[in-house]
Amino acid sequence: MLRFGIQILLLTLAIAASAERDPHDFSFERLNRRNMLTNGMATDNSAVPTEELDPYYWRKMASVEIQKRLVEQPNTNRAKNVIFFLGDGMSLTTITAARILKGQRDGKPGEESQLAFEKFPYTALSRTYCTNAQVADSACTSTAYLTGVKTNILSLGVGPKVNYNDCEASMDPANDLTSLYDWAQAAGKSTGFITTTSLTHASPSGGYAHVANRFWESDTDVRTYLGDNYTTNCVDIATQLITEEPGRNLDLIMGGGMGKFLPKTMIDKFGNPGERSDGKNLLSEWQRRHPGGVLVSNRKQLQALNINQTTSVIGLFQSKLMNYHLHATEGEPTLSEMTETAIKFLSKNENGYFVFIEGGLIDYGNHKNTPGITLDETIEFEKAVELTRNLTSTEDTLIVVTADHAHPLSISGYPVRGNNILDINKISYDRNGVHYATLNYAAGPKQYLDESGKRLELEGQFGDADFVFPSYISTDDGVHSGEDVVVYASGPWQHLFGGVLQQNTLPHLMAYAACIGEGAKSCADMAVHS
Ligand SMILES: *[C@@H]1O[C@H](CO)[C@@H](O)[C@H](O)[C@H]1NC(C)=O
Ligand SMILES: *[C@@H]1O[C@H](CO)[C@@H](O)[C@H](O)[C@H]1NC(C)=O
Ligand SMILES: [Zn+2]
Numbered sequence: 122m123l124r125f126g127i128q129i130l131l132l133t134l135a136i137a138a139s140a141e142r143d144p145h146d147f148s149f150e151r152l153n154r155r156n157m158l159t160n161g162m163a164t165d166n167s168a169v170p171t172e173e174l175d176p177y178y179w180r181k182m183a184s185v186e187i188q189k190r191l192v193e194q195p196n197t198n199r200a201k202n203v204i205f206f207l208g209d210g211m212s213l214t215t216i217t218a219a220r221i222l223k224g225q226r227d228g229k230p231g232e233e234s235q236l237a238f239e240k241f242p243y244t245a246l247s248r249t250y251c252t253n254a255q256v257a258d259s260a261c262t263s264t265a266y267l268t269g270v271k272t273n274i275l276s277l278g279v280g281p282k283v284n285y286n287d288c289e290a291s292m293d294p295a296n297d298l299t300s301l302y303d304w305a306q307a308a309g310k311s312t313g314f315i316t317t318t319s320l321t322h323a324s325p326s327g328g329y330a331h332v333a334n335r336f337w338e339s340d341t342d343v344r345t346y347l348g349d350n351y352t353t354n355c356v357d358i359a360t361q362l363i364t365e366e367p368g369r370n371l372d373l374i375m376g377g378g379m380g381k382f383l384p385k386t387m388i389d390k391f392g393n394p395g396e397r398s399d400g401k402n403l404l405s406e407w408q409r410r411h412p413g414g415v416l417v418s419n420r421k422q423l424q425a426l427n428i429n430q431t432t433s434v435i436g437l438f439q440s441k442l443m444n445y446h447l448h449a450t451e452g453e454p455t456l457s458e459m460t461e462t463a464i465k466f467l468s469k470n471e472n473g474y475f476v477f478i479e480g481g482l483i484d485y486g487n488h489k490n491t492p493g494i495t496l497d498e499t500i501e502f503e504k505a506v507e508l509t510r511n512l513t514s515t516e517d518t519l520i521v522v523t524a525d526h527a528h529p530l531s532i533s534g535y536p537v538r539g540n541n542i543l544d545i546n547k548i549s550y551d552r553n554g555v556h557y558a559t560l561n562y563a564a565g566p567k568q569y570l571d572e573s574g575k576r577l578e579l580e581g582q583f584g585d586a587d588f589v590f591p592s593y594i595s596t597d598d599g600v601h602s603g604e605d606v607v608v609y610a611s612g613p614w615q616h617l618f619g620g621v622l623q624q625n626t627l628p629h630l631m632a633y634a635a636c637i638g639e640g641a642k643s644c645a646d647m648a649v650h651s
Pocket of ligand 1: 429
């Protein structure tokens, strides 16, 4: 009786509310009434896959999960190989939405789908803040997850005592941090990295560069940032990669950013001038230091690479960043193609290898508020992880997948099961009767408001992968967010990856599993027993 009374009251309110607007808009009145009664939720189950209608389906699924955990034996083998996958800006919502899109591309509702790394048996949370910032950038986080020490925002490979843009302090070896690259090299392992951004971008360089500003990518950049304080003592990131430890010892490096390695007087393989003011050709320098090394600059050359006869590889597939997978040129390899070559190449070393593989454009898609791009980049990243797990054994190869920081992307409202994740939520409305998308950002370039500040109806406007999704706060570019990110682990010592971890703990766990670096001390006992 009471419930009936409330419904009558809600109905009355609904009619009253809609009456204020347009009494002739019957569809709006009907929809708004429905909205008030069900909070805009889908109430029929026509989109539910048949098998899910049976409670047994859910009970069986749970029992399979329990069995899997009961038979699991701790894998305490030494990790001969460590493969570290980093999805830049790959927040948990990005992962959930990518999982849904993957399923929807297969013609399924999508929510039930699973990404390859979501099958990994162990997960942890990673706390991403930097020493002087609540919300991190990709430089301080790279320093944390590659060297094991948290540092200041925009800093790479130097400790938190070094101030932003302070050249002198950053060139003091006392402030240098060693990384997984150094530790693996000292143990006789092969090392390398792959990125879809540029070789001198923040994520890979936290492990090899030692700079007080991530933007010192070429000497021209250093001059721009230091102005009158510029001295040649201040070594740019590209030069550090080719001439200093541990960069110069890397066996394989691939990505974009050729311009940072060539003088302005030269035209690169893509028809663009180099960016360096000091006249140096760092690619000739690399070749001089790696006589058996091969430079590849397109997919054909990558596939033709004679892995057995090549001692080092540098791949540069664009002047600046590589293109999004959806916009890639014929000559640009995919992340999976680069990854496959890298794993085969690095596997030649009987002491094993450490490789860092970055899906760097996930972050760019999120900054542009284009989930059509971001989710596709995430699915490409996932393919590379799946391929890598297929090519390697859980007996001797630890794979860790994580993100550096999150993005304020939300999955909101109550869209019906299987609702296109890249479209409007068809059944939910705001207080003005205007639809909203399932995916929204906190900040970005487009709010889609009319002159009076009312949200515009966007139904029918989605569909292009480059469509800019709505955000709340008007900024030129989307921003990062500060919540924790997820870590997924598979292989030797996978069970160490659990709980809520500080991000800088990750390389220490990897080092322990591989018995390298600082990890070599703590795992010495374990080696004796096994
Ligand atoms: C490369 O070396 C591996 C291992 O020795 C061998 O199995 C493979 O056939 C070689 N490939 C080529 C193209 O020579
Ligand atoms: C990995 O192996 C599985 C099982 O054999 C296969 O279905 C899948 O296509 C493989 N994935 C890749 C990316 O090679
Ligand atoms: Zn970013």
